[in-house]
Amino acid sequence: MQRLKLFLPLLVFVLLAAVFFGVERRVMTGDYAPTDLPSALIDKPLPDFVEPALSDGRPINKSQIVGELFLLNVWATWCPTCHFEHPFLLKLAAEGIKIVSIDYKDEAEAAKRWLAEKGDPYSLTLFDEDGSLGLDLGVTGAPETYLVDAAGMVRFRYQGALEQKIWDKEFAPRIAELNAQGSTP
Template sequence: MKIKALAVLPPLIFAGMAVAFWLGMQRDDPEALPSARAGQVAPELTLEPMPGEAGFDAETLRNPGAKLVNFWASWCAPCRVEHPHLAALAEEGVPIYGINYKDEPERALGFLRDLGNPFAAIAADASGRTALDWGVYGVPETYVLDGEGRIVLRFAGPITERVIDSQIRPAIAKANGN
């Protein structure tokens, strides 16, 4: 009898772990990786120009209106997944500034040639200094900034339609004072 009771234990443990994993995947918590910079003016930029592309600086991020800053890389698989969603936002008129993170310029430009360029301007963070200053955990990461260059939202991970509807659009509205 004792052996039969022990035989049930592994499936019960597995079922409990599966439920815990499933519940963890259902969380849509924007505070899961909070930004210490939320509500603050975005840090200065230590960026290099991307060959043949329009660049930007910290002053650009303080221009009127909401804007997104997206940290990405050509070697980043989730960046490929989110790219069509960034392109859709850009088509709607949302200005997106791309910061290419620790990448080779030729590969980054090839990525944009293949998938399209949703960025109003891009620059390279070859050393990772800007990402460190901004508190980036990894790419992709997207920040919504207001017209004063203040960080309204930080989202770590690939942007999806669900994320756009539940977090990005409300943050853009807040950044625009709506």
């Protein structure tokens, strides 16, 4: 028994190594990102706001966009990852997903040019020049995408560029579940 006790440090080492190796593997495969911050808004209503539309500057409030399930995409022309993400958003829009966007801390002219040149996947774009709406949402950077259900509740937030793999893994199952709940209240 006394002998076995000598192996205790080794046992601790092996356990810790297994834990660290496991976490590192999850980071490598993309299951877990230490930089991801859980959104404080999950399962809470989208905060109230009034922001101008990018296209014509008319004020838009929350009740004008809430009503059906939609994505709220935060982007900006200064954000390189948003360039990468853009084609996938166009694809989603073509598939009939409603995407409202927030042009976050950007210049209106550059943003309008972006949408004219690259295509506009958004049913509406809010122009958040000073980042105040971003602050209320707890945005930490761009791109970020929120999943908002028909009742206006935030159900999921993804930090980083959307792509097919992430869509299939994170968004599609949640949307299917929300739609199933919605049809059988």
